[in-house]
Amino acid sequence: MIEIRAVSKQFTSGRGHVAALTDISFTVAQGHGVMLAGRSGSGKTTLLNCLGTLELPDSGAILYHGVDLCTLSPRQRTLFRRTKVGFVFQAGNLLPWLSVAENLQFPLELNGIHGQAQQRRIAELLATFDLAGYEKALPVELSGGESQRIAFARAIAHAPSLLLADEPTASLDSANGRQLIELMFSLCRTNGTTLFIATHDQELLAMAEAIIPLKDGKMENNR
């Protein structure tokens, strides 16, 4: 279970203090999928970053199975991300110097999965995402849809319990986008992974089990 309690975060820039998140509170049970909805600048990415311990809120608490992630040391937060969190970024963001198989290998190596177990897992992921034969392809040789599928495969390679996806369909056409989101929901449901997807795509929002609407860093009435 993940519980957000009165989380607020503001940034200081040339425009002065900007409230990115204001008094955000909600609870999501393990294995559920939630969409963070809102326009650009509504605080979706900041909230995902806070959930993924990439940054700390100025106030409030983020409880993951009862542990306040905000109290962890930087090293503990990195190790938390390594073992418990999977990220799907916009436009894939695969490591360009690594082939498809090597990109999938990266989180497995980070989590100490080597040898035959590693090879089995890579083959399993490629088969699941219908990308067998792409092992040696470099990211630059892939289409946008293929890149996002590999990015998703990489994010779940080490079986994280929390998957965070920031506008994962931004670079895809609607058919590919829908397909990817369906796959995400389906696999996360099967594996019991809690899923947060940030999107402003109304069509995708219709697929959501639950939506947390954000506007100017504040929660609107959620569904």
Place this chain on the structure above:
Amino acid sequence: MRLAYLVKVAGLILWRSWRATLVLSFMVISAVAALVFLSALAVGTNDAMIRNSTGLFSGHIAASMLGESDIPQLKTAGVERVLIRRHQQVLLEKNGLLEPLVLIGVDPEQEQEGTAFWKKTVAGRYPRAGEATLFLSQATAKRLNLMVGDPVSLADPQGVVRKSLTVAGLYKTGITHLDQGMAFCPTTALPAGETELSAAVFLRDGIPPETVVARYRTTLPAATFAAWPEFMPDLKQLIDLDYICMAIVIALVFAIVSVGISCTFLIFTLKNLREHGIMKAMGLLGGDTALLLVTQIGLLTVVAAAVGTLAGIATVAVFAQIGIDIGAFTSHNQYFSVSGMLYPRLTALAVATPPLVAVVFGLAAAIWPIVYIVRKNPADILRSV
């Protein structure tokens, strides 16, 4: 994270970003190659100065206070040639003018074969074996109004004329102690009387004179021996100075190159900033990030330094064959009195120092990019790029 995996990723980053890798490598390759060549050139210059200075007359070891029975024992391991010389104090007399000097009896054939002194002839020729002739400096001849072919009397220190010789040739070396106070004749032409025995010992290439001197001092304790650094301390200092200058040049070149590498590597790293942010977001620890960057630049500098060393060795090999003629700039230099040819020579130090320094400076150049990346928050990186 496993080191082997980090090394693999570092290698893949370099291999698959080959254009950037090539630019970075080129800086290291050219710097190492240039410094291997310069180091070899410094060694070659020192060799030339030693060769010129010892090859003109003195040899690598000067032996004096010798007895006749000592001579065979001088030809030990590492010794290429021993030239025996007999010294006698005489007064040179011509038309009432007197010049005290040391007359040195030599074997003309062996001297011509083993030294370049005869090449310093400015008038006439070098004496031949069996002749009653004299070879004296132009300065002495001028003081006594002597010319080639003139007869000259040799008197003992008491003024008693003992012998008459003919001037066969005049020489000028430009080196004061050779141009003043001595003259040469075939040993057979020496006036009867007491002579002091000395020898010039020439060593094979690469034999340190100090070891041979130490051996001589053990076997011939009554004689006196001096290696060239002892009787030519000025040359020894010049050579030491040359090495110090070379070390300064190497340090300066690599300090400059390392700044260049650091800047280029920072640009290279910044180009991949988003990827570093992604890896950190995925759970790569700061230490692993640092190790990845160190491995990257370590691999790059090691490979580039190896290639640069090979390029430097190849360049040295070419110039060691054809030589570099700097005769036009050394005609008045006593350390190049025989020849102005330089032959670069590789030593273990000349080969090893530039690549080692390159790797050390290359790793130092990685510090700045590492600190920059490690300190950056992954969220800031992902937001900013």
